[in-house]
Amino acid sequence: MGGNSGMIAGAFSSTSGKADTVLTTNGDILYYNNGRQRLPKGSDGTFLKLASGLPSWAAASSGLVEQIEFYEASSNDSSKTFSFSPDIDLDDYDRIRITLTGVIQSALNLEVVLDGLTANYYYNYTEDDAGTLTNVTGSNQSQFVVADSDVLANSEYFAGYIDIMPFEQNEGADLFAISSIIQGQYRGMAICGGHVEGATLSSLSSVKIECSTSNWFVHTRFNMQGYKKA
Numbered sequence: 001m002g003g004n005s006g007m008i009a010g011a012f013s014s015t016s017g018k019a020d021t022v023l024t025t026n027g028d029i030l031y032y033n034n035g036r037q038r039l040p041k042g043s044d045g046t047f048l049k050l051a052s053g054l055p056s057w058a059a060a061s062s063g064l065v066e067q068i069e070f071y072e073a074s075s076n077d078s079s080k081t082f083s084f085s086p087d088i089d090l091d092d093y094d095r096i097r098i099t100l101t102g103v104i105q106s107a108l109n110l111e112v113v114l115d116g117l118t119a120n121y122y123y124n125y126t127e128d129d130a131g132t133l134t135n136v137t138g139s140n141q142s143q144f145v146v147a148d149s150d151v152l153a154n155s156e157y158f159a160g161y162i163d164i165m166p167f168e169q170n171e172g173a174d175l176f177a178i179s180s181i182i183q184g185q186y187r188g189m190a191i192c193g194g195h196v197e198g199a200t201l202s203s204l205s206s207v208k209i210e211c212s213t214s215n216w217f218v219h220t221r222f223n224m225q226g227y228k229k230a
Contacts, residue, residue: 031055068096069224076105076217079210082224087203090166090176094227096204098162100182102220107149109212112162114176114192115205118142122191143210144190147182158182164204176204 022030027041033054042048042057049058069082088096100110121141152158160182176192209222 029055064228066226066228067224068226069222071222073102073216073218073220076215077220078215079208080222081206081208082222083206084204087205088226089203090164092226092229094165094229096164096207096224096226098164098207098209099223099225100161100209100221101159103155103157103217104152104211104214105217106154106214108152108214109148110146110152110158110182111143111210111212112146112178113143113208113210114164114178116208117192120192141190144178144180144192145212146180147187149212151182151185151187160184160187162209164207 022036022038029039031037031039039055046057071080121144162180165177178190180187
């Protein structure tokens with residue numbers, strides 16, 4: 001018993017018999033490389049990896065998915081606003097994706113409002129369930145209609161996702177680009193901001209998902225994730 005205890009203590013202790021003589025800072029890690037070595041703690045957001053057979057800290061790689069928000073309706077409701085403090089810097093992401101699953105009470109438009117802006121949504125187009133293009137080159141809309149009542153009919157289950165992406169004009173104005181796929185079909189693209197003075201946007205303070213009429217049922221879910229840039 002005593003021999004085993006001595007071996008364990010000796011394996012991890014320094015010459016003085018105390019491992020903490022090697023470690024100096026909260027978060028430091030002790031490892032072995034031809035003797036006991038101290039790996040200083042890493043920065044927040046980094047991860048521990050093995051490089052050339054030794055542990056080291058590394059920055060998150062491209063394509064890392066970051067969980068941002070999750071919402072499950074506790075009652076029948078018609079809107080949900082995600083607010084961010086500090087703002088989300090879109091320059092850090094390839095896109096922000098909101099995955100949707102739920103059931104609606106009756107036919108409605110499903111809409112998105114960014115940063116509380118109720119103007120300057122410029123549609124490329126949206127498409128209904130019959131393949132008819134609507135809102136072609138629509139200008140100065142008050143929100144982006146993700147899917148209209150032709151797509152989301154009475155008491156119907158819905159699923160899909162909305163992508164919010166940074167978009168830079170040639171003159172350098174930062175905008176929001178919004179794209180969506182609902183019920184397995186592409187529903188179009190919108191551009192928000194940059195068309196009037198003061199509407200240039202590079203960060204995101206809030207995302208509101210709303211119904212034009214009626215509600216979605218309890219347990220409808222919205223999951224928001226960020227896809228990091230390299």
